[in-house]
Amino acid sequence: MEKTDFNQTVIITGASSGVGKATARHFANNGANLVLVARGQERLDQVSKELKNITRVMSVSMDVSNFSDCENLINKTLEEFSSIDVLINNAGYHKRGLVEESDPKELGRMIDVNLKAPIILSRLVISHMNNNNCAIINVASLAGRTPVPGSAVYSSSKFGLRAFTYALATERKEKNIKIAVVSPGPIDTPFIMDDIDSVSDLTFSQSISSIDAVAEAILELCINDKIEQAMPKISGFLTNISYLFPRFGLLVMPLLERKGRRVKKKLKHLIEIKNNKKL
Numbered sequence: 001m002e003k004t005d006f007n008q009t010v011i012i013t014g015a016s017s018g019v020g021k022a023t024a025r026h027f028a029n030n031g032a033n034l035v036l037v038a039r040g041q042e043r044l045d046q047v048s049k050e051l052k053n054i055t056r057v058m059s060v061s062m063d064v065s066n067f068s069d070c071e072n073l074i075n076k077t078l079e080e081f082s083s084i085d086v087l088i089n090n091a092g093y094h095k096r097g098l099v100e101e102s103d104p105k106e107l108g109r110m111i112d113v114n115l116k117a118p119i120i121l122s123r124l125v126i127s128h129m130n131n132n133n134c135a136i137i138n139v140a141s142l143a144g145r146t147p148v149p150g151s152a153v154y155s156s157s158k159f160g161l162r163a164f165t166y167a168l169a170t171e172r173k174e175k176n177i178k179i180a181v182v183s184p185g186p187i188d189t190p191f192i193m194d195d196i197d198s199v200s201d202l203t204f205s206q207s208i209s210s211i212d213a214v215a216e217a218i219l220e221l222c223i224n225d226k227i228e229q230a231m232p233k234i235s236g237f238l239t240n241i242s243y244l245f246p247r248f249g250l251l252v253m254p255l256l257e258r259k260g261r262r263v264k265k266k267l268k269h270l271i272e273i274k275n276n277k278k279l
Contacts, residue, residue, distance in 0.1 A: 007031050007032070008033070008083075008131075008133070008134075009033045009034075009035065009077065009081040009083050009084055009085050009086070010032045010033065010034055010086040010087075010088065011035040011084060011086070011121075012024050012035070012036055012037065013037040013088065013089055013091035013117070013121070014037070014064075014090040014092060015036035015037055015047060015090070016039075016040055016043035016046075016047055017043060017189070018187070018191060019139065019187060019215060020036075020038070020088075020090045020091070021047050021211075022212050022215035023090065023215040023219070024051060025050075025215070026212075026216060026218075027086075027219065028051045030219065032055065032086070033055060033057075034056070034057045035057075035058050035059075035060060035080075035081070036057060036058070036059045037059075037061075038091070039062070041059070041061040044060075044061055045059060047059070056081070058076070058080050058081075060072075060073050064113060065117050067120060070117070070120050071124065074125065074128070078128065083128065084125050084129060085131055086134065086135045086222060087135075087137070089121060089122070089137070089139060089161075090218075091117065092114055092139065093109055093113040094110065095107075095109070096150055096154075096195065096198040096199065102153075110153045110157050111153065111160075114154070114157035115157045115164070118138050118161055118164070122136050122138075122168065129176075129177050131176070133176065133178070133222075133223070134177045135221070135223075136168070136177065136179050137180050137182065137221050137222060138161050138162075138164070138180070138182075139181075139184075139218070140158045140161045140165070140181045141154075141155075141158040141183055141185075142183055142184065142230065142235055143155040143158050143203075144158025144159045144162045144183060145230065145236070145243060146238075146239040146242045146243055148200050148203065150198075150200045158183075162183065165227070169227050180222075180227050180228060180229070181221075181227070181228050182217050182218055183228060183229070183230045183231065184231040185207065185231060185232065186204060186206060186207075186208045187208065187211060188208050188210055193271065196264060196267060196271070199264070200260070201261045201264060202256055203260060204259075204260035204264045205259045205260035205263070206232070206235045207235065209231050209232065213231065214231065217229045217231060
């Protein structure tokens with residue numbers, strides 16, 4: 001995308017790696033003040049050190065599922081920058097596996113991080129978004145547009161986040177706050193690549209996006225007229241079809257899973273080669 005002078009204060013959760021880190025870098029290059037949020041202080045400090053040469057940065061180590069931590073984040077941001085213009089709800093948690101074999105606490109944490117936290121943070125920042133061109137962008141998933149076996153609760157949390165985004169956008173239609181959601185398929189991050197064996201074959205039937213492509217989509221959603229950006233576009237179309245026509249989705253799922261198994265096999269081979277070169 002073309003460089004845009006945001007000149008705003010942007011809160012980004014899950015900012016210490018992957019999409020969050022890339023998004024922080026893109027916002028910094030476009031003139032935004034940054035509030036970087038993640039659980040690990042060490043990695044946050046590394047990102048902050050890199051970006052402080054470009055813009056003003058504050059890092060906050062916290063648990064987004066903790067209400068007191070969220071309140072503290074808002075207060076610290078206002079003390080440091082006096083305003084909150086953009087919230088990127090990017091932090092995510094995924095513990096893959098069948099529901100019946102999963103730890104109930106892990107299932108609850110997925111809901112807490114992926115759905116409850118964005119809702120609470122959105123509510124807290126809305127009261128302080130008094131300027132023009134404010135935005136709340138939620139990072140969902142294609143798994144929030146069509147069910148993914150072995151990721152039932154993760155899919156549920158992203159379904160809920162997508163529904164929340166659309167409902168909130170309707171509530172705020174007459175206000176100066178842009179509400180939108182990005183729904184990527186698989187992304188080339190350790191979130192997937194370091195856990196490739198437990199990732200569903202269906203996931204790998206879709207094209208893999210880069211972290212920079214998702215970050216650019218997030219920035220564009222802050223200023224364009226879209227309420228959702230599915231990535232890649234063809235996958236967004238397919239998930240719409242499978243949602244509207246569930247029987248069709250069930251019919252093509254075995255074909256997509258076979259394709260995904262082939263892709264996964266190739267990726268595992270490439271990862272093996274890469275790891276052997278490091279030895």
